[in-house]
Amino acid sequence: MVRRIRPTFRSATTAALLAALVALTLPPAALAAGGSASAEPVAGARGCDPIDPAACLLPFPNDWYTRPDPSAPTGRRLAFTADMLPVSSAGVATQPGPWNRADGFSPGSTLIAHVPGVDLARSGAAPITDIGRSLRRDAPIVLLDAATGERWPYWSELDANATDPARRALLVHPARNLADGHRYVVALRSLRDAAGAAVPAPAAFATVAGATLPRDHELHARQQALRPVLRRLHRAGVRTRDLYLAWDFTVASTQSLTGDLLRIRDDAFAGLGGAAPAYTVTEVRDLTPEQDARVAREVVGTVAVPSYLAAPGGPPGSTFHRGTDGAPARLPGNVQTARFRCEIPRVALRAPSRPSLYGHGLLGSGNEVGAGNVTAMANEHGLTFCATDWIGMASEDIPYVVSSLVDVNRFPAVPDRLQQGVLNALFLGRLLVHPRGFVADPAFRTADGRPLLDVAHGLSYDGNSQGGIMGGVTVAVSQDVRRGVLGVTGMNYSVLLNRSSDFPPFAAWLDLGYPDKLDQQLVLALFQLLWDRAETNGYANHLGNRRPLPGTPRHDVLMHIAYGDHQVANVQADVEARTIRARLRMPALAEGRSPDVVPYWGIRRAYGPVFVGSGMVVWDSGTPSPPLTNTPPTEPAYGTDPHADPRNTVAARLQKAVFLRTGLVVDVCGGEPCRTDAAPG
Numbered sequence: 001m002v003r004r005i006r007p008t009f010r011s012a013t014t015a016a017l018l019a020a021l022v023a024l025t026l027p028p029a030a031l032a033a034g035g036s037a038s039a040e041p042v043a044g045a046r047g048c049d050p051i052d053p054a055a056c057l058l059p060f061p062n063d064w065y066t067r068p069d070p071s072a073p074t075g076r077r078l079a080f081t082a083d084m085l086p087v088s089s090a091g092v093a094t095q096p097g098p099w100n101r102a103d104g105f106s107p108g109s110t111l112i113a114h115v116p117g118v119d120l121a122r123s124g125a126a127p128i129t130d131i132g133r134s135l136r137r138d139a140p141i142v143l144l145d146a147a148t149g150e151r152w153p154y155w156s157e158l159d160a161n162a163t164d165p166a167r168r169a170l171l172v173h174p175a176r177n178l179a180d181g182h183r184y185v186v187a188l189r190s191l192r193d194a195a196g197a198a199v200p201a202p203a204a205f206a207t208v209a210g211a212t213l214p215r216d217h218e219l220h221a222r223q224q225a226l227r228p229v230l231r232r233l234h235r236a237g238v239r240t241r242d243l244y245l246a247w248d249f250t251v252a253s254t255q256s257l258t259g260d261l262l263r264i265r266d267d268a269f270a271g272l273g274g275a276a277p278a279y280t281v282t283e284v285r286d287l288t289p290e291q292d293a294r295v296a297r298e299v300v301g302t303v304a305v306p307s308y309l310a311a312p313g314g315p316p317g318s319t320f321h322r323g324t325d326g327a328p329a330r331l332p333g334n335v336q337t338a339r340f341r342c343e344i345p346r347v348a349l350r351a352p353s354r355p356s357l358y359g360h361g362l363l364g365s366g367n368e369v370g371a372g373n374v375t376a377m378a379n380e381h382g383l384t385f386c387a388t389d390w391i392g393m394a395s396e397d398i399p400y401v402v403s404s405l406v407d408v409n410r411f412p413a414v415p416d417r418l419q420q421g422v423l424n425a426l427f428l429g430r431l432l433v434h435p436r437g438f439v440a441d442p443a444f445r446t447a448d449g450r451p452l453l454d455v456a457h458g459l460s461y462d463g464n465s466q467g468g469i470m471g472g473v474t475v476a477v478s479q480d481v482r483r484g485v486l487g488v489t490g491m492n493y494s495v496l497l498n499r500s501s502d503f504p505p506f507a508a509w510l511d512l513g514y515p516d517k518l519d520q521q522l523v524l525a526l527f528q529l530l531w532d533r534a535e536t537n538g539y540a541n542h543l544g545n546r547r548p549l550p551g552t553p554r555h556d557v558l559m560h561i562a563y564g565d566h567q568v569a570n571v572q573a574d575v576e577a578r579t580i581r582a583r584l585r586m587p588a589l590a591e592g593r594s595p596d597v598v599p600y601w602g603i604r605r606a607y608g609p610v611f612v613g614s615g616m617v618v619w620d621s622g623t624p625s626p627p628l629t630n631t632p633p634t635e636p637a638y639g640t641d642p643h644a645d646p647r648n649t650v651a652a653r654l655q656k657a658v659f660l661r662t663g664l665v666v667d668v669c670g671g672e673p674c675r676t677d678a679a680p681g
Contacts, residue, residue: 047084050222051205051245054114054167056084057522059186061105061249064225072103073253074181078529085526086519088407089512098319098412099529101326104181104252106528108492108537108575111143111154111172111186112521113245118158118170118199122192125156128571128628130597131175137237141172142187145179146232146248152178153602155571160629161498162517169521171630173495173571175602176578177540181253185232189242201244209240252529257538258477258549260320261419263327265477266551268306268423269430276434277427278304279340281443289346294379297344297452298370299443303388305427307336309420314391316400319416328419338424341366342386344444344452345379352454353378355432356660357425357481358385359463359471362502362567365395368467373647377462380650381657384444384453385462386432388424390470392417392534405506406513411527418534422474429480433459458482460660464647465568468559469493472536472576475555476543482553483663485656487560488643490572491536494528499569501632501641536576544580544614557582558659559616560652562676563589564623566633566641571626573616577603582614585665587673589618595625606665615665617655619646621676645676652676 048056049064057065065084069077078100085094120127125141126134133139134154143152153175162168170188178184191199200206207213208223209230217223229248230240238246283300308328309318314336323329345353360368366387368374378385392414393401404410431437432453438444439453446452461484463471468489475484490496497503514523532538542549544557559582561573577584583606589599606615621642626633635641646652651668658666669675 047081050219051202051208052113053202053204055518059113059245059247060522060525061109062247063249066250073255074103074250076103076250078102086408086514086523089515092407094408099526102252102529103256104250106532107177107180107251107541108174110495110525112525113170113188114518115170115191115199115244116166117193118191119194120156120158122194122196126154128155128157129595131155131601132598140190142238144185144236146183146185149236157630159517159521160631167516167518169518176575178251180251180257180541183248183250185229185248187233187238187246188244189238191244199244205245209243257532260328260533261422261477262549264308264419264423265426271306276437277431279431281441284443294346294375295343296346296349299342302337302339303427303431305336305338305424306330307334307420309416314417314420316397317413319413336420336424338388339366340386340388340428341369342384343369343375343378344384345382347379347382348384348452349446351382352451353382353384354454354457354460356383356385356460356462357429358387359467360387360390361465361467363393363395363398365389377653380653386428388428390418390466391421393466402506402509405509408523408526412530415530415534425474426478429459429478433480462656464488469535472543473534473539475557476539476549477552479552482555483660485558485560485660487647488562488565488568489559490568491540491576492528492572493531493535494524496569496572497524498630499632501566501634503632540576540579544582546580556614556663558656558665560646561616561618562642562646563618563620564626564633565643566638567643569626574600574603577616580614582616583611585615585617589620590673609667611665612663617674619649619652619674619676621645621678622680645678649676
């Protein structure tokens with residue numbers, strides 16, 4: 001029996017359901033606001049950076065919006081105020097507290113500015129198809145490490161979703177994540193419009209970049225802050241007279257990005273004192289071969305996990321309870337009862353199976369562990385998969401997640417609950433490998449007492465889609481997982497969302513709350529500052545044997561990519577591969593298949609039948625190449641979505657299984673580009 005679960009949210013029925021659910025969670029004023037126009041730009045408000053007058057927070061990210069803080073690892077702290085941040089269409093101001101805990105900006109920050117009339121092609125800016133152009137000496141956009149002077153690769157685009165050309169954002173995306181704790185300098189120079197004419201610098205910036213201003217001038221402080229930036233650019237060969245705009249920003253430290261999750265991990269596991277987590281088996285279902293040819297037994301239960309959320313039991317909308325030091329702290333007796341489901345394959349009746357966590361897809365549930373591709377993988381390769389919900393972005397969170405698109409103030413609960421969800425998965429993982437955990441329970445033994453689990457070889461991880469995105473975090477912080485497979489993965493939701501075919505129903509709610517498309521890019525950037533604490537983007541600099549986090553062993557990951565994926569944009573998988581220094585299995589695609597000048601620019605290549613370490617394998621279903629804009633591929637113009645094809649391909653499952661067992665990435669495609677079982681011909 002094949003059980004398929006497809007966790008996508010594109011139908012009109014689902015959109016209507018979302019509307020009904022959100023109506024239950026939003027205040028009447030927010031719904032009454034409907035599609036009203038956004039508030040007027042507040043660039044003149046106190047504290048806004050005057051050099052880009054289109055909106056407060058521009059340009060973004062920007063150290064103008066930080067303050068010195070000697071206690072922070074970076075020496076700075078975000079210093080947003082409510083009048084700097086976007087205001088919803090219902091007039092709700094954003095309260096900055098959750099953001100101001102950070103000591104810098106996202107390592108995957110999209111650089112956002114507004115350049116009226118700019119034509120990026122006429123300017124010669126590096127597009128998504130030619131990242132290498134970003135490193136040319138005469139590149140019109142310069143991104144460099146302030147300490148080392150290293151030019152950083154990127155691609156640039158104008159927001160294709162903008163409905164008003166006068167409010168269209170310029171977006172510059174790092175092609176690999178920036179280094180934790182480093183300061184970066186940005187320059188926009190020699191920009192041209194569609195006619196080839198120079199785009200003049202904003203008046204305020206021209207003044208600040210010009211002659212020394214008197215101390216009582218309103219722009220004097222901004223000029224003083226800009227002087228070190230101009231000096232650094234001058235040393236890099238960038239002339240002040242060519243500048244349209246320049247600024248600097250600091251990336252958050254590793255402590256700021258990962259500290260909350262490591263804190264709750266270490267505290268929770270210390271509380272175990274070496275024991276197995278407490279759990280309860282609530283259901284054991286033995287299946288005959290006629291009922292299920294792959295699964296012999298299904299075990300359902302709950303695991304008790306210390307909860308660091310403020311509300312008892314941590315329901316949707318819960319944020320961390322924080323102690324006097326500002327770090328997450330557990331209220332006495334607060335427990336998260338995390339439901340789990342395990343699928344024990346039929347082959348385990350002959351020989352014990354290896355334990356693995358499974359990560360489910362977008363806003364789904366741990367029940368996805370019973371999907372046909374998962375049970376096929378389990379029975380073909382002797383793996384018992386167990387899953388729990390990614391609370392924070394599970395099915396029960398849908399109303400709350402959608403409501404946060406209408407009111408940004410609601411969003412901090414999403415990454416807080418996600419981090420608790422990761423801890424829940426870590427506790428489940430410990431049960432899978434602890435000698436007094438599941439293996440000692442009759443539910444995981446045969447009738448004559450033989451174990452169905454082989455705990456001697458450690459724990460694996462396999463997840464798809466959201467399970468791939470969240471899997472990077474889980475592997476990065478797990479003390480039990482040594483190898484993980486990240487299926488149809490990527491990172492950095494702030495970039496992924498506009499490019500995902502899953503997003504349009506949700507985008508309608510973002511349109512309701514923040515109708516202005518320039519504001520929306522800032523909202524997504526603000527989301528990412530908090531999302532980093534709970535998704536791969538904030539951990540990628542420590543993933544795949546890159547400087548493991550404290551108390552965490554070295555590990556490797558295998559990324560499986562569906563070329564032309566409609567739901568998780570390939571471009572962000574490429575950024576992840578560059579960041580973790582994964583090697584790309586070659587040949588990745590057939591000659592001429594990619595529109596890029598240099599396909600997979602900057603990703604290390606691996607040739608031959610086998611290699612060791614983290615890798616990326618591209619699986620091709622014949623789907624058209626994805627759009628070159630920040631818009632989603634849609635059927636039928638972009639063919640059938642290949643998102644589920646790699647996991648449903650026999651050879652791909654074999655490659656995953658060998659990697660999880662041995663750490664080797666083997667060629668299962670006969671020296672040719674890998675094609676899925678769904679590929680034509």
